[in-house]
Amino acid sequence: MKRLSFLFVIGLIALFPVVHPSPYTLHIATLIFIWAFIATAWSYMGRFELISLGHGAFLGIGAYTAGLLFNNAGVSPWVGMILGALIAAGLAGIIGFACFRFGVIGDYFALLTLALGEITTLVLVAFREHTGGSLGFTLNKVEPSLWALKFTNKVSFYYVSLAFLLAAWFLWIVIDRSKMQKGLRAIGEDEIAASTLGVRIVRYKLYIYMISASVTSMGGVLYAWYISYINPHTLSGVGPSLDIAFKSILGGMFNLLGPAIGSALIVILEEYVRVVYGAKFVGISQIAYGMVLVLLIMFLPRGIYGSLSALFKKMSGLSDRK
Amino acid sequence: MTVLILNALVNGILLGGVLALLAFGMNLIFGVVKVIHMAYGQSVMLGMYVIYTLTEIYNVPLISSCLIAVIAMTLLGGLMHLLVVQKLLTANRLNQLLALAGLIIVYENFAQVIWGADLRGIPVFLPVFNIGEVFIKTSNLIAFIGSLVVLGLLYFFLHKTYIGLAIRATAQDVECARLMGINPKKIYLTTMMVGSAMTGVIAAFFTPIYSVHPHFGGSFTMMAFIIVVLGGMGNLMGGFIGAFVIGIVTSLTGALASIEAAEIVALIIFVLVVLIRPQGLMGGKQTR
Numbered sequence: 001m002k003r004l005s006f007l008f009v010i011g012l013i014a015l016f017p018v019v020h021p022s023p024y025t026l027h028i029a030t031l032i033f034i035w036a037f038i039a040t041a042w043s044y045m046g047r048f049e050l051i052s053l054g055h056g057a058f059l060g061i062g063a064y065t066a067g068l069l070f071n072n073a074g075v076s077p078w079v080g081m082i083l084g085a086l087i088a089a090g091l092a093g094i095i096g097f098a099c100f101r102f103g104v105i106g107d108y109f110a111l112l113t114l115a116l117g118e119i120t121t122l123v124l125v126a127f128r129e130h131t132g133g134s135l136g137f138t139l140n141k142v143e144p145s146l147w148a149l150k151f152t153n154k155v156s157f158y159y160v161s162l163a164f165l166l167a168a169w170f171l172w173i174v175i176d177r178s179k180m181q182k183g184l185r186a187i188g189e190d191e192i193a194a195s196t197l198g199v200r201i202v203r204y205k206l207y208i209y210m211i212s213a214s215v216t217s218m219g220g221v222l223y224a225w226y227i228s229y230i231n232p233h234t235l236s237g238v239g240p241s242l243d244i245a246f247k248s249i250l251g252g253m254f255n256l257l258g259p260a261i262g263s264a265l266i267v268i269l270e271e272y273v274r275v276v277y278g279a280k281f282v283g284i285s286q287i288a289y290g291m292v293l294v295l296l297i298m299f300l301p302r303g304i305y306g307s308l309s310a311l312f313k314k315m316s317g318l319s320d321r322k
Numbered sequence: 323m324t325v326l327i328l329n330a331l332v333n334g335i336l337l338g339g340v341l342a343l344l345a346f347g348m349n350l351i352f353g354v355v356k357v358i359h360m361a362y363g364q365s366v367m368l369g370m371y372v373i374y375t376l377t378e379i380y381n382v383p384l385i386s387s388c389l390i391a392v393i394a395m396t397l398l399g400g401l402m403h404l405l406v407v408q409k410l411l412t413a414n415r416l417n418q419l420l421a422l423a424g425l426i427i428v429y430e431n432f433a434q435v436i437w438g439a440d441l442r443g444i445p446v447f448l449p450v451f452n453i454g455e456v457f458i459k460t461s462n463l464i465a466f467i468g469s470l471v472v473l474g475l476l477y478f479f480l481h482k483t484y485i486g487l488a489i490r491a492t493a494q495d496v497e498c499a500r501l502m503g504i505n506p507k508k509i510y511l512t513t514m515m516v517g518s519a520m521t522g523v524i525a526a527f528f529t530p531i532y533s534v535h536p537h538f539g540g541s542f543t544m545m546a547f548i549i550v551v552l553g554g555m556g557n558l559m560g561g562f563i564g565a566f567v568i569g570i571v572t573s574l575t576g577a578l579a580s581i582e583a584a585e586i587v588a589l590i591i592f593v594l595v596v597l598i599r600p601q602g603l604m605g606g607k608q609t610r
Contacts, residue, residue: 051416053423102597107358107415111547112596115589118544122589126582238540242423249420283435290427297421298409 013162017155026154028271032264033161034226038219039247039259040168044175044212046245046253049106049188050205054113055216055244057120058088060236062217063224064124064131070148071140077149081221085214092213093206100202105191114238121237136231139224149225157226164222165260168215172256175211180204216244246293252303261305325455330577331570332456338569339466340527343473344542345549345561347520353556354493354513357407358415360422362546363539364429365518369395369525370534371433374442384444388529392522399518403511411510426540433536443533465527472523473562479516489513493556541585548592554602564603 017026042055065087066080095116099109124131131137144150151157175181183204186194195201224230234240251262266289273285300307348362369391376387406425410418448460480486491499492509500506532538549568553560568588576584595602 049416051420098597102600104596104600107419108596108600110416110419111358111551112593115544115548115592119586119589119593122582122586126580126586238544239537242426245420246424246427281435283431286431287428287435290424290431293424293427294406294421297417297424298406298413301413301417 010166014159017158021155023154026158028267030154030158030161030226032260032267033158033165034219034223035247035263035267036260037161037165037168037222038216038244039251039263040165040172040256041212041215041219042244043248043253043259044172044215045205045208046248047188048184048205048208050209051106051110051245052113052209052212052241053110053238053245054115054117054120054241055213056117056236056238056241057113058092058213058216059220059223059240059244060120060124060232061088061091062220063230063235065217066221067137067139067224067230068130071137076147077221077225078147081218084217084221088217089210089214092210096206096209097202100205114241117237117241121232124232124236131232132230134232136229136234139228139230161222161226164218169256171211171215175208176256180207184208249303250293250296252306252309254302255306255309258303258305262303265304326577327574329456330573332458333462334570334573335566336458336462336466336569337573338566339469340462340524341545341549341569342562342565343469343520343527344524345546345553345565346473346476346558347517347524348546349550349553349556349558349561350489350520351513351517352550353558354489355403355407355411355510357410357418357422358547359517360419360543361402361425361429361539362521363542363544364426365395365398365521365539366524366528366542367433367534367536367539368398368429369522370529370532370538371437371442372522373525373529374437374444374534377444378442384446384529388522388526391525392519395522395525396515396519399521400511400515402518403514407514408507408510426543430536430539437536439536441533441535444529446530448530459531461530465531468523468527472520476516485509485512489516545588548588551592551600552595552603557602560602567603 013029016029038055038059042052045052062081062084065084066075066077069075069080069083070077095113098104099112104112125133128134142148142150144152146156149160183194183199186197186199187201187204191201220235224235247262247266248259249262250265251260252258269285269289273281277284296303302310344362344366348359351357351359372391372394373384373387376382376390377384382390402425406421407418410421413421446461448464450457450459452458480490488499488504488509489512491502491504492506492513496506499509528534545568549564550561552568553562553564568591571591572584572588575587
């Protein structure tokens with residue numbers, strides 16, 4: 001039943017451009033898919049109490065690897081995406097190994113990754129001969145094709161980003177059914193107890209961090225290609241890093257759909273305020289967003305979707321799994 | 323070359339004094355209230371805007387607007403404590419961190435809505451003087467001396483007054499402090515207010531040096547973190563020494579390589595300290 005209704009909703013979303021082919025709605029929907037993809041990737045590890053506040057680093061690594069290869073050597077973004085994902089996984093491997101080996105967890109891990117995101121931005125800015133510094137760079141104009149991830153209409157990108165989001169959800173389910181998930185959950189609850197039971201703490205955490213990092217870097221490529229412009233401050237650093245984390249937390253990082261719902265809410269809210277009240281009031285919507293976030297973390301740490309679905313489960317008499 | 327290094331060294335020491343004050347507030351709050359004030363640099367940013375608005379738009383004399391900014395930041399800190407931090411005291415550390423990081427969004431966008439994204443500064447022209455070939459900006463020197471004076475006053479406050487004693491007692495052992503008739507709730511509020519007053523003082527010292535913009539605070543929050551962690555979280559003396567280490571290191575790297583390199587080096591020091599010596603250079607016991 002649950003699976004059926006899920007497929008039904010996906011079908012509706014897939015048919016949506018046929019029924020209502022307005023470029024503006026498609027643009028918003030594409031943005032939502034891309035951010036939902038990134039937020040879902042973040043939640044792979046976020047839901048096991050591994051809060052990274054530096055995922056902007058991987059976003060930037062993906063976008064810059066693919067973007068620089070594309071502009072300077074004409075390499076397809078698909079190849080760039082894979083290379084970027086490998087680099088991101090490598091970096092996550094090094095940082096993660098150092099952190100988990102020395103037992104850096106919780107708020108120290110969050111702070112360390114925050115620094116990592118900032119270091120990435122600074123490195124990108126410092127190599128300004130190649131990266132264009134703070135101004136970033138625009139992607140070269142080429143003949144539209146799937147190979148170059150450039151299309152003449154919005155519909156194609158809508159489907160590409162939707163496919164990516166579905167793949168991210170699929171990976172979530174794969175992780176959820178793996179032995180690793182059980183191990184990580186045990187680690188999240190009590191690390192020392194888990195280790196005495198033979199759970200491979202360092203290895204599992206490292207795997208999930210590397211997976212999350214490489215998927216996030218793919219999201220970076222997707223976002224960069226969608227807006228055709230790469231800038232160190234919108235793709236890495238403290239701002240986007242916190243943004244990714246907050247989108248997931250707002251929706252609820254413990255549920256499959258939570259990060260997507262959080263991203264959708266924020267993208268729609270920003271867009272609504274911008275269109276209805278003008279650019280100056282985007283700040284006001286951001287203030288409201290910040291306040292809602294603080295309140296949510298204080299009173300509903302499981303996020304909007306997470307808390308609502310827990311409530312529904314309680315009301316329908318089913319016991320909550322977690 | 324030697325002249326360049328000598329200049330960088332002197333400026334690093336001057337910067338270190340200001341950074342010591344910057345880190346002191348965050349360190350005090352961490353030591354007593356046990357929360358990491360993520361929006362610390364953002365409070366400095368708001369303080370600078372208060373000074374800008376009063377001096378440039380309402381023509382209040384600079385000194386009085388600085389005093390008003392200190393009072394305003396103290397009140398803001400108190401308000402923040404009552405509304406947010408107090409309710410998070412029992413939450414886990416990660417949630418405290420995230421909630422306070424949420425405040426960054428609130429503060430930065432508040433500044434953006436009210437003052438816009440442009441750089442705002444007060445044209446204060448202070449002379450540059452030189453000793454031999456070493457050039458010193460008067461504004462930096464004022465900030466340095468002022469910071470040391472304020473730090474001295476804080477030392478006096480913490481060691482010679484009853485409230486200071488109560489704050490130190492609460493930092494050491496909340497339960498024992500409670501048994502001695504200290505109300506930790508009041509002490510937390512006082513500490514938050516004292517720590518936040520520091521952001522106002524720093525704003526006053528920064529006004530002649532920097533122009534402010536809504537994202538001004540981020541790098542200073544980061545700097546304060548780096549220093550606090552380097553010196554050992556909650557260790558005030560360690561933070562004082564750490565500030566000079568970071569001030570000199572960033573100033574030298576900035577002069578020899580680039581400004582980005584200076585920040586990268588500071589951040590790498592932070593990462594290494596968290597990994598290898600989480601109790602900080604001066605810390606005694608494991609605190610992670």
